[in-house]
Amino acid sequence: DVACGLAWSFYTGYLKLVLPRLRATIEEYRAQHRSNILPQRDFWKVNILVPLSASVFNQLEDMDQRIRFYENLPETVIDRAGIRSRVYKHSVHAVYDDQKRPHYCVVEYATPLDTLHQMSHDSRVGFGVNERRQQVLLFYRTLKEILDNSPECRNRYQLILLDDDCDAEADPHFLSKEIL
Amino acid sequence: DVACGLAWSFYTGYLKLVLPRLRATIEEYRAQHRSNILPQRDFWKVNILVPLSASVFNQLEDMDQRIRFYENLPETVIDRAGIRSRVYKHSVHAVYDDQKRPHYCVVEYATPLDTLHQMSHDSRVGFGVNERRQQVLLFYRTLKEILDNSPECRNRYQLILLDDDCDAEADPHFLSKEIL
Numbered sequence: 598d599v600a601c602g603l604a605w606s607f608y609t610g611y612l613k614l615v616l617p618r619l620r621a622t623i624e625e626y627r628a629q630h631r632s633n634i635l636p637q638r639d640f641w642k643v644n645i646l647v648p649l650s651a652s653v654f655n656q657l658e659d660m661d662q663r664i665r666f667y668e669n670l671p672e673t674v675i676d677r678a679g680i681r682s683r684v685y686k687h688s689v690h691a692v693y694d695d696q697k698r699p700h701y702c703v704v705e706y707a708t709p710l711d712t713l714h715q716m717s718h719d720s721r722v723g724f725g726v727n728e729r730r731q732q733v734l735l736f737y738r739t740l741k742e743i744l745d746n747s748p749e750c751r752n753r754y755q756l757i758l759l760d761d762d763c764d765a766e767a768d769p770h771f772l773s774k775e776i777l
Numbered sequence: 778d779v780a781c782g783l784a785w786s787f788y789t790g791y792l793k794l795v796l797p798r799l800r801a802t803i804e805e806y807r808a809q810h811r812s813n814i815l816p817q818r819d820f821w822k823v824n825i826l827v828p829l830s831a832s833v834f835n836q837l838e839d840m841d842q843r844i845r846f847y848e849n850l851p852e853t854v855i856d857r858a859g860i861r862s863r864v865y866k867h868s869v870h871a872v873y874d875d876q877k878r879p880h881y882c883v884v885e886y887a888t889p890l891d892t893l894h895q896m897s898h899d900s901r902v903g904f905g906v907n908e909r910r911q912q913v914l915l916f917y918r919t920l921k922e923i924l925d926n927s928p929e930c931r932n933r934y935q936l937i938l939l940d941d942d943c944d945a946e947a948d949p950h951f952l953s954k955e956i957l
């Protein structure tokens with residue numbers, strides 16, 4: 598199944614590389630900026646958005662204006678598959694609650710879902726909206742199981758499944774509320 | 778099928794983004810360095826290595842000492858799935874022939890094959906060496922077909938299928954010869 602391979606890819610090619618380094622990266626960031634952003638270690642996690650519609654926005658502001666890019670964490674640079682010094686990084690965002698207070702967190706979409714979205718629009722692949730939704734659920738379940746069994750990633754992530762087909766249309770601040 | 782999703786991911790998440798920019802990137806590189814590396818436009822392509830064993834080396838030198846990292850091309854920086862300013866780049870390598878003359882080219886592994894390799898070692902997934910080889914062939918055929926039908930990528934890549942199970946053991950310079 599397509600989604601199964603995408604979940605494994607997301608783990609072996611990204612989460613397995615970056616999640617074990619997350620704490621060190623945030624410590625480095627706080628030291629460099631003498632910053633009090635992200636003071637609590639419990640929140641030193643990557644919030645991974647898994648939208649059921651597989652709609653992935655390149656800027657989170659385009660999904661919900663109560664989410665603002667704040668700053669990037671320091672980069673992780675490694676040699677990978679022939680690319681010298683390939684760069685990996687996470688973006689810190691401010692998520693505003695309904696009293697307009699900002700809450701800072703590391704949040705991003707599960708990038709492989711964009712592949713499912715694009716495949717569903719390609720006539721050669723021939724899967725429709727229902728099949729795509731099933732694939733997103735399979736991606737979520739597979740990824741959850743892989744991560745549950747990966748001690749090096751423990752407590753470094755939060756998977757957020759978004760039922761955005763209906764909810765998002767009703768509520769432009771659906772995403773920020775889900776994260777908070 | 779796992780390999781089918783990995784081929785689509787490699788196309789939608791990478792080749793579709795970087796191949797159309799390759800010419801501009803190489804022109805920028807040659808202008809910045811007043812370099813005569815890569816003088817011929819016919820060779821302005823990304824050579825994509827597809828090893829049948831799915832063994833992906835992070836540094837090409839580890840596979841064949843006649844391949845040396847030379848320099849990275851200028852970076853492409855784009856906002857992607859919530860990551861602000863995500864970085865994409867290619868590495869130029871010098872590939873030495875048997876008269877020790879260097880030939881410069883853009884070459885890298887098809888990174889998603891590393892996922893197949895890791896999956897084949899995970900007992901939960903349960904696919905063995907033969908299944909993995911079939912998946913690599915499916916990856917190759919699927920990717921080839923997607924790229925053949927992608928006008929924006931035309932003439933910007935070269936897929937190199939490597940029968941490295943037997944050949945590579947016999948010949949430590951197998952890879953450089955294949956590229957040349």
Ligand SMILES: Nc1nc(=O)c2ncn([C@@H]3O[C@@H]4COP(=O)(O)O[C@H]5[C@@H](O)[C@H](n6cnc7c(N)ncnc76)O[C@@H]5COP(=O)(O)O[C@@H]3[C@@H]4O)c2[nH]1
Pocket residue numbers: 603606607608609610611612680683684685686705708709712786787788789790791792858860863864865866887888889892
């Ligand atoms: N958010 C995020 N930031 C990253 O830096 C990153 N790097 C990878 N990934 C996602 O993890 C998984 C495994 O990555 P892999 O490198 O094996 O495949 C990658 C890789 O083969 C190729 N690719 C993508 N970005 C680059 C890059 N910068 N350099 C070389 N190859 C790249 O195209 C595939 C699909 O990429 P994405 O569709 O962006 O999602 C990937 C994928 O789901 C990332 N996700």
